[in-house]
Amino acid sequence: MSDLIRVILLGIIEGITEFLPISSTGHLLIAEQLGLGERSDLFNIGIQAGAILAVTLIYWKRLWQLLTQWREPSNRDYLAKLTVAFLITAVLGFIAVKAGFTLPDTVTPIAWALVIGGFWMIGAEAVAARRPDRREVTWTVAVLVGFAQMLAGVFPGTSRSAATIFAALLAGTSNRAAATEFAFLVGIPTMYAATGYELLKVVKNGGAVHEDWSALIVGFVVSAIVAFAAVKWLLGYIRTHRFTPFAIYRIALGVALLLWLPTGV
Template identity: 80%
Template sequence: MNDLFNVILLGIIEGITEFLPISSTGHLLIAEKFGLGERSELFNVGIQAGAILAVTFIYWSRIWQLFTQWRDPANRDYLLKLFVAFAITAALGFLVTHFGFKLPEAVTPIAWALVIGGVWMLGAERLAARQVDRSEVTWRVAILVGIAQIIAGVFPGTSRSAATIFTAMLAGTSNRAAATEFAFLVGIPTMYAATGYELLKVIKSGGVAHEDWTALAVGFVVSAIVAFVAVKWLLGYIRSHRFTPFAIYRIVLGIALLLLMPAGA
């Protein structure tokens, strides 16, 4: 029962943090360090897929429009840019995996990433505010967002949503809503692909029998429900507010972790 409670808490944490620019991977690693139990990579990626499923439902009408009206030049152009951003992330992700990169297990680098990312968000928000309001997604935005996704994946605490949203805003899509939509839509195939990759690894290694599928299912469902509520709220919030509170939260949390944790922990 205690483990089930921990799984539900992890699902809630994932659902809240996956699309808010505060780093879901960082929060999950911190939560596991502070007593919620270490989980498999498949579990962590699987509950992220739950959050992605929620976004798929939220953006379903937009996704349907893009694929059913692909003959429209604007929709076809947007789809191609989504594909290019995803392809860049996939290619770079393959290289990272090929060279055996592993996520850090210590809290200290995550804390630093939270602080640095928060400061970067404050600066990026100011720079973006000085630009002319643009909703168009350029090819430069698509390419840089693809790169930003893998950078966020390599450095826990960076936040995929923060990296992609602010990269899009600084690269030319200065409108917060438009930048957020593109960042979230790129995240859909990215996270589904990551989940599928981890699942194949588990199957090939014969780890299927050792995976706690009940915990994964519960975490997936909880994450999906919580993420649906969180993203709905966020999309309404950014229409008239900046991301500044999230940046301040990151800085405060990061500094608190650096002060509380022993050096190198």
Template identity: 85%
Template sequence: MIDLLHVILLGIIEGITEFLPISSTGHLLIAEKLGLGHRSDLFNIGIQAGAILAVTLIYWKRIWQLFTQWREPANRDYLLKLMVAFAITAVLGFVAVKMGFRLPETVTPIAWALVIGGLWMIAAEQLAARQPDRNEVTWKVAILVGIAQMIAGLFPGTSRSAATIFAAMLAGTSNRAAATEFAFLVGIPTMYAATGYELLKVVKGGGAAHEDWTALVVGFVVSAVMAFVAVKWLLGYIRTHRFTPFAIYRIVLGIALLLLIPAGA
């Protein structure tokens, strides 16, 4: 029963934090260190897939429009920019893997990333607020969003959604809703590709044979439901509010972790 509760809590954490600008990878590692237990790579992949499915369902009309009406210049241009952003992330991510990059397994770098990222979000939003309100996604935005995704993937605690949303806002798409939509749409193929790659590695390594499939299914469902609720709420929230509360949360959490770590917590 306790293990099932831990699975549900991990699903909740993944679902809420995957698309909010507060870092899901960082929160899952913190949860592990706090005693929710180390889970298999396949489990982590599964709950991430639940969050991806949720945001895919939220944007399914927009995705359908882009692919079925691609002959329209505006849709074709938007789709090409999504593809370029994804391609940049994929190529740079592949290079990082080949170079042997590994994610940190300690809390300290995540704590620093949370603090620095929070301060950067506050400054970036102030700069974006001085720009004219623009919905257009330029090629500059597409390129920088692709690079931002890769950087966020290399440094847990940075937050993929925060990095991509603010890259878009500073590069010219100053409207929060438009920047968030592009960032989330780019994230869908990126995360599906990353999940598929990790799943292939697990299956080839024989990890699937020893998996707790009940825990994986529960975590997947919980993550999907929570991500759906979190993203729906976020899309409504940002229409009239800034991201500043998320930045403050990151800074407070990061400082708390840095203070606790020397004490052995």
């Protein structure tokens, strides 16, 4: 398999999985284990940036409304809740970094996170479905979404989008579209901040000197295009469908990985 095809495949995987509730980190690690090759930290940052750019473009009207009409009470309240959720994640993330926490680079914990998260999604959505349709984002939702983002960052395979969406659903925002919008909007500054931090670290360590920039650009573009299509599809899908198929996929993939691991492959 040529290096270009590997780069395109990794960009596609990142674009599909970054905002769907199935874990991008988990799928990229699995892809490496399957022989797509381990890429540099800067490459991984680049394709993630492509996915972030895509979701920013999708929500640009909403973001512009919040920023230019922040004096309106509803927009000011929403911005305050987004800020609180972001700050909770940022502070906890800073503490984790200073404590020397590192992400696991093996498939086993990811497999368990996929399975456990799948069952949790099914249960959480069943609970939310019994509640009246509610679009309001409360302060409780904002705080729990902030903690959920950090949880997803600590446990690969959890999925940031899954953790935040279902934290919102359980905490009171029972409307799937409203919960997803808040989760994605919180994710934009969070992921830009995390990507910027990692980029500065890579540049400071001299990792940019020997980078394959053509591969990075291709991966970035592919990830952005695929993520744009994936998120647009997801936002249309959840208007009339539950997240159950994603939960079943997570469980099936996790079980398959747990059965595959004992073979030593």
